[in-house]
Amino acid sequence: MAKNKKKNWYDYLWIWTIIYFALGFFNILFAWLGMIDFILPLIFAIAGGNKWFCNHMCGRGQLFWVLGRNLKCSRRKQAPAWISSTWFRYGFLAFFLTMFGTMVFQTYLVFSGAESLRKAIKLFWTFKVPWKWAYNGSIFPDWVAQFGFGFYSLMLTSTLIGLIVMALYKERTWCSFCPMGTMTQGICKIKEKRG
């Protein structure tokens, strides 16, 4: 953020991203809090027709900026053009939504009793990492925890991808193909066309 500007409370939301992952490390039920990052941008886009969330509140984008710019962890080189091309952005969005759907289905399987709760997270949709310390039962049924593990996996994977592209390219390269960003911009464009 430009140094001459006055900082607002929402300029510190990068701290929230760190707190979120820390909480999920100790208790997976906190992963549900990540739904805020899913629902708020959509509310802004659908009700307000803007990307105020991306522009001012996204803790993840802010974290990439803090690490990449302030702590100099980014090469700050322009990413290849295809990363922010329309087909890649919408392709990645489709992939992401498919994976989200798979995760919800997995939750359903635990809900229906067809499968039992698996206390592990999956990184990059491939690598299983044991995470059993983060859940020792609660007043909630098992599917609630299953969703937590799945959602935390998704959040961590996307942050890791973001960190990789932050290091390799510009600080907020993730933003140029972030599924939430693509979705909210798409909604805003439709709303703008309709007037």
Added chain:
Amino acid sequence: MRKAVNDINRCVACGVCAKECPRDAISIFKGCYAVINHDKCVGCGICEGACPAGSVKVMEVSNGKK
């Protein structure tokens, strides 16, 4: 004069440019793309350095056009 120019077909409307602009010359138009106010823009290029999509470029403009 050199000013920042945005390619609205590439812009992802993330708002980093607006955030970084020291002169508040950039705003995000209805969540669609960044709009640069050339009356305020001094062509410093901070936005270009911040833009992750490579859509903002500082270039020679006359009367606000390329």
